Amino acid sequence: MSYPAGARVRVRAGDPDHHTRVPRYIRGHTGEVVAVLGQWPLPDDRARGIVPPRVETCYAVRFSAADLWESGDHTVTVDLWESYVDRA
Amino acid sequence: MTGHEDEHAAVRTRRLEERLIAAGLASDEEIDAFLTQLYANASPVNGARMVARAWTDPDYRELLLADGNAAAVAAGFALAPSGPGGFQLQVVANTDQAHNVIVCTLCSCYPVALLGPSPGWYKSFAYRSRTVREPRAVLAEFGVTLPDSVRISVWDSTSEARYMVLPSRPAGTEALGAAELADLVTRNGLIGTALV
Numbered sequence: 097m098s099y100p101a102g103a104r105v106r107v108r109a110g111d112p113d114h115h116t117r118v119p120r121y122i123r124g125h126t127g128e129v130v131a132v133l134g135q136w137p138l139p140d141d142r143a144r145g146i147v148p149p150r151v152e153t154c155y156a157v158r159f160s161a162a163d164l165w166e167s168g169d170h171t172v173t174v175d176l177w178e179s180y181v182d183r184a
Numbered sequence: 185m186t187g188h189e190d191e192h193a194a195v196r197t198r199r200l201e202e203r204l205i206a207a208g209l210a211s212d213e214e215i216d217a218f219l220t221q222l223y224a225n226a227s228p229v230n231g232a233r234m235v236a237r238a239w240t241d242p243d244y245r246e247l248l249l250a251d252g253n254a255a256a257v258a259a260g261f262a263l264a265p266s267g268p269g270g271f272q273l274q275v276v277a278n279t280d281q282a283h284n285v286i287v288c289t290l291c292s293c294y295p296v297a298l299l300g301p302s303p304g305w306y307k308s309f310a311y312r313s314r315t316v317r318e319p320r321a322v323l324a325e326f327g328v329t330l331p332d333s334v335r336i337s338v339w340d341s342t343s344e345a346r347y348m349v350l351p352s353r354p355a356g357t358e359a360l361g362a363a364e365l366a367d368l369v370t371r372n373g374l375i376g377t378a379l380v
Contacts, residue, residue, distance in 0.1 A: 117342045119289050121316065133345045134272045154343045156274070165317055170336035172316045175343030 097183070099155055103129045105181035107157075115143035118180050122159055122172075126184045130173060131156040138177050152178040193307070222296060231298035231348055232369035234259050236362050239353040248275050248350065261297060271295070276339060277350040278376075283334050284349045285323065285376030287315040288341040295346035299374050306375065316340055326377040349376040 099105055109124035117139045133154045141149030157176050161168030204210045234255060238245035248255040252273025256262075273295055276284040286294060292307040305311050315322050319336045323329070330336065339347045351373045357365060372378035 117290060119340065119342060121289075131274070133274065133343060136344045154345070156339075156345070158337075161317075168318065168320075169332075170319050170338055172338045172340055174340045175345050177343070 097178070098153055099129045099132075099178075099181070099183070101129050101131060104184040105129060105155070105157060105176075106184040107176065107181055108179075112140065114140055116140050116180075118176065119174060121164060122174055125159055125163060127157040127159040127174070129155045130158045133175060136177070138179065150179070154178070155181070157181065223301060226296045226298075227300045228298070228369075228371035228374060229300075229366070230259075230261050231295070231371075231374045232366040233362075234261075234298065234348075235350055235369045235374070236365035238350055239365055240362060245277075245350075249277060252346075252348070256298065271344050271346045273298070274339075274345045274347050275350050276337065276347060278352045278379075280352070281334060282337060283323075283328075283330055283376065284337045284339060285315060285319055286339050286341060286347045286349060287312055289313070289316055290342055293341040293346065294375065295348055298348060299371055303371070323377065326372065328377065328379060348374050351378075351380045354380055 104126055105128075106126045107118060107122050107124060111120075111123070133156055135151050135153050137149040137151050154175055154177050156173050158171050158173040161170045161172060164172060201210075201212075201215055204215075205212060234248060237259060238248045238255075244255065244258070247258065252275045253271075255275070256273055278284055288294065288306075289312045292302050292312075294302055294306070296302070311322065316338050319338050320330065323336070341347050351369065353365075354368065357368065360368075368380050370378050370380065373380045
């Protein structure tokens with residue numbers, strides 16, 4: 097699964113029992129892919145010493161502040177590895 | 185950030201270094217060599233030169249926004265290659281209607297080679313937690329009061345992408361040369377906590 101710019105994706109809501117780069121404040125929220133950044137090793141695998149780590153595409157995903165915080169007129173864009181999200 | 189918090193962070197950092205050394209993962213010499221390499225030639229003057237060039241050269245501006253790494257190389261700055269182990273420079277442009285600001289809520293990532301060592305406030309819990317939630321208020325505390333009509337985009341740097349803001353060229357600078365234009369650009373402007 098890969099997501100083009102414009103795709104709507106939902107951040108996985110779970111709280112893993114290991115290191116991850118998913119900030120808590122976006123978990124379970126839906127955003128829009130605004131850029132495909134590149135491919136990098138998954139930090140969750142690297143932190144656990146999994147060799148080789150999965151290498152995944154990373155996306156810049158934009159969220160609206162109103163959705164995240166129920167206030168604010170700004171947007172927040174967060175970089176997310178592919179396995180952090182599902183198609184919304 | 186207060187001196188007390190700085191001291192606390194230094195103590196925590198040293199404790200982490202000692203754990204790495206005790207685990208045989210790194211030596212003091214390796215950590216020192218890494219930091220020396222990280223900060224060698226790292227300066228906001230580098231990012232400022234790229235901004236000044238983008239203000240005067242439309243083709244360079246296009247390259248800067250499309251492929252930051254290539255634009256850095258074209259300006260004579262060696263970034264780590266993209267792909268595994270490397271960074272991808274993402275440059276986001278301010279306009280009359282849009283203002284960008286960079287934060288790293290997980291730690292304090294930003295393009296060190298182009299912005300120099302990050303300021304203490306960039307690493308503070310207050311900046312990291314408040315910028316994603318109330319950027320307009322945070323920017324006002326930096327002296328940047330934006331009209332309500334200007335949309336704010338916050339970029340939370342959670343991956344190996346490294347973000348830099350391309351500020352808008354100030355009015356009345358048409359007569360300035362590249363070096364004078366670069367002198368106008370501040371580190372805070374490259375983060376988005378200043379207009380330029």
